[in-house]
Amino acid sequence: MPPEPGPGQRLAAERAAVLERLAGMEADMERLVAASQDSNADDEHDPEGQTIAYERSQLGALTDGQRTHLAELDAALARVAAGTYGVCEVCGEPVPAGRLEARPTARTCVRHAG
Numbered sequence: 337m338p339p340e341p342g343p344g345q346r347l348a349a350e351r352a353a354v355l356e357r358l359a360g361m362e363a364d365m366e367r368l369v370a371a372s373q374d375s376n377a378d379d380e381h382d383p384e385g386q387t388i389a390y391e392r393s394q395l396g397a398l399t400d401g402q403r404t405h406l407a408e409l410d411a412a413l414a415r416v417a418a419g420t421y422g423v424c425e426v427c428g429e430p431v432p433a434g435r436l437e438a439r440p441t442a443r444t445c446v447r448h449a450g
Contacts, residue, residue, distance in 0.1 A: 344416040347440055351409045354402055361399045368392050408441040415443075424448055 341349070372388050415421040422431050426448040435442050442449070 343421055347409055347413050354406050358402050361395060365395055412441045
């Protein structure tokens with residue numbers, strides 16, 4: 337059985353997946369923007385226009401969430417490099433492995449989770 341990947345490898349793999357999702361979302365957004373520019377849809381009076389506006393808003397929110405997650409991954413990778421990954425930023429105690437498994441970007445132990 338191959339050894340389990342370390343936290344840096346898991347975080348880097350998740351970061352690559354997020355970057356791939358972001359690229360797809362940004363391409364989708366470009367298509368939505370192009371579709372709305374090519375039509376004379378009046379969002380207020382055209383039912384299709386409202387759908388495009390909703391899709392753009394929803395995709396924008398999802399993209400923002402992925403960018404936030406990417407920043408969290410980058411911060412976690414910096415903690416790995418600094419040797420502080422898995423250490424609570426509040427009390428300095430180790431973050432339980434189960435918490436890191438469930439939330440690899442966790443900065444705090446469960447007691448100090450927001």
